[in-house]
Amino acid sequence: MTAIVAFVSQKGGVGKSTLARALAREAAVGGLRVKIADLDTQQGTSVDWHRLRLSQNIKPVISVEAFATAAQALEAIYGYDLLIIDGPARTSSATLEISRAADLIVQPSGASRDDLIPAVREFHALSKADISKERLAFALNRIGTRAEEAAARIYLQQAGYNVLDGSLCDRPAYRQAQNTGHSITETRYSGLNEKADMLIQSLIDRVTND
Numbered sequence: 419m420t421a422i423v424a425f426v427s428q429k430g431g432v433g434k435s436t437l438a439r440a441l442a443r444e445a446a447v448g449g450l451r452v453k454i455a456d457l458d459t460q461q462g463t464s465v466d467w468h469r470l471r472l473s474q475n476i477k478p479v480i481s482v483e484a485f486a487t488a489a490q491a492l493e494a495i496y497g498y499d500l501l502i503i504d505g506p507a508r509t510s511s512a513t514l515e516i517s518r519a520a521d522l523i524v525q526p527s528g529a530s531r532d533d534l535i536p537a538v539r540e541f542h543a544l545s546k547a548d549i550s551k552e553r554l555a556f557a558l559n560r561i562g563t564r565a566e567e568a569a570a571r572i573y574l575q576q577a578g579y580n581v582l583d584g585s586l587c588d589r590p591a592y593r594q595a596q597n598t599g600h601s602i603t604e605t606r607y608s609g610l611n612e613k614a615d616m617l618i619q620s621l622i623d624r625v626t627n628d
């Protein structure tokens with residue numbers, strides 16, 4: 419059985435491709451056969467990163483492929499333990515199709531009201547479309563302080579949703595890592611790697627416990 423984790427959001431730039439790549443890296447290091455399905459055919463962020471990673475000879479090699487739809491990605495899961503869908507922003511019909519296919523749907527969100535409100539609206543729309551809340555989880559990204567993280571976590575939980583343990587702070591080193599074909603768990607700073615890994619491990623725990 420191939421587990422399927424999808425990253426979706428209404429807003430752009432929230433961290434879907436960032437978390438998809440980090441999950442792929444950590445799952446691969448943990449011995450899983452993993453593939454990223456890049457469904458953002460316009461941007462191709464994960465595909466581009468894959469090419470860069472190969473050119474820099476960074477191990478482990480992670481399989482990344484572009485697909486136009488979730489259905490196409492599902493046809494290519496044979497032989498993989500984990501399929502990671504890196505979804506496009508702002509496309510509600512594609513997001514629903516992706517969510518129907520996935521065991522776990524993760525939406526990254528920042529901590530501001532501007533980020534939280536549309537993020538909750540997106541999950542409300544999915545639960546209205548019969549995606550069970552147990553399959554939905556938020557990941558907190560670009561967090562500034564502990565207090566900010568705690569307040570955002572409470573807001574999302576009170577809206578009725580799971581929030582993954584851990585969070586990502588906003589750091590140039592995370593961008594620099596991805597600029598060179600690395601994941602956010604492969605920066606030059608062990609503290610930042612550990613922080614990113616905590617969030618990714620709570621995601622992996624949630625997938626493997628299902």
Ligand SMILES: Nc1ncnc2c1ncn2[C@@H]1O[C@H](COP(=O)(O)OP(=O)(O)OP(=O)(O)O)[C@@H](O)[C@H]1O
Pocket residue numbers: 427429430431432433434435436437458461463505506507559560586587588589590592593596
């Ligand atoms: N915690 C962070 N700290 C610093 N930079 C970050 C962080 N998270 C994401 N970024 C940067 O923000 C930008 C957007 O992130 P990413 O591409 O992962 O978002 P996305 O949700 O996939 O965007 P899109 O909706 O356009 O596909 C990237 O340049 C990424 O490197």
Ligand SMILES: [Mg+2]
Pocket residue numbers: 434435436458461463504505
């Ligand atoms: Mg993206």
